Amino acid sequence: MYGMVHRAARQMVLDQHGENKWAEILKNSGLGNESFISATVYDDSITVALLETLAQHFNTNVDYILIEFGKYWIQFAYNGDYKSVMNLTGNDLFSFLGNLNRMHDSVQISIPGARLPSFLIEDATQHTISVTYASDRRGLEPFVEGLLMGLMKHFGHDGEVRMVGPNNRGVLFQIILATP
Numbered sequence: 001m002y003g004m005v006h007r008a009a010r011q012m013v014l015d016q017h018g019e020n021k022w023a024e025i026l027k028n029s030g031l032g033n034e035s036f037i038s039a040t041v042y043d044d045s046i047t048v049a050l051l052e053t054l055a056q057h058f059n060t061n062v063d064y065i066l067i068e069f070g071k072y073w074i075q076f077a078y079n080g081d082y083k084s085v086m087n088l089t090g091n092d093l094f095s096f097l098g099n100l101n102r103m104h105d106s107v108q109i110s111i112p113g114a115r116l117p118s119f120l121i122e123d124a125t126q127h128t129i130s131v132t133y134a135s136d137r138r139g140l141e142p143f144v145e146g147l148l149m150g151l152m153k154h155f156g157h158d159g160e161v162r163m164v165g166p167n168n169r170g171v172l173f174q175i176i177l178a179t180p
């Protein structure tokens, strides 16, 4: 997966646990002195090794790490180099989700090796947005859950994100807003 994702994982550990913890994690992951360059596509096995080592270190499972990482990623994107792209994608949750594919498509042009997911809004009311996530990768659903939670929070809503399950286009999620 694209190095930007690994850099964000590194930043999350640095922010929350400091330099020594990151050094320890890298040492134990078998990834050596990998500093993770943003503009490089790494094999997915490296992403998996990194996630598994993080889970081991924090005494939890990969799914939990993915949820937390999804939430973190949204903050990371809005506070760093991706701020303007994020702001251009939408001013509210519904329009952001509606423009997400176009934004990912524009990323694809500059990173030919990237395999980006797609999102389709199936249905939306004032309280609930149903969205299908489609990807050729498996197992990243908890990451999507965390990302959607992060977006919900960013746009000032309370509520919850539920993974409903597979449909014939991908995996269906529901965002249920307590504060529309």
Ligand code: HEM
Binding pocket: 001, 002, 003, 004, 005, 041, 077, 082, 085, 086, 100, 104, 107, 111, 113, 114, 115, 116, 117, 134, 135, 136, 137, 140, 143, 144, 147, 148
């Ligand atoms: C400025 C904002 C964003 C940029 C530049 C961006 C770009 C990328 C890139 C480069 C990848 C890696 C693809 C690969 O290496 O094959 C990726 C993966 C992914 N992105 Fe984004 N993204 C952004 C925001 C978002 C947001 C807000 C979501 C929220 C739902 C999202 C959902 C995902 C998911 C789920 C993946 C994992 C890949 C997969 O499922 O197959 N992205 N994105």
